[in-house]
Amino acid sequence: MKEYKYLIIYKETGEAMTKKNCREISEFIGIIYPKKTISHNTVSKRLKENEKRYFEYFDLIIKELIW
16 A cells, blocks of 8 residues: 655755655645745646656755655
8 A cells, every 4th residue: 555655855854754645745845944835736746847756845855756
């Protein structure tokens, strides 16, 4: 069962966490960067733009997990 589809790595601390969807990623970014939010649609778009299915956002690396 594929519960988690995305990996977020916080480069500053080396912490990693998983999220189930783009909305959860967007909400997490809103907590970390309250003045620099990003919508879940933009998260999805940015992942699709990159052939390797990842993007960087400030100190975060967001990667789609391929199962």
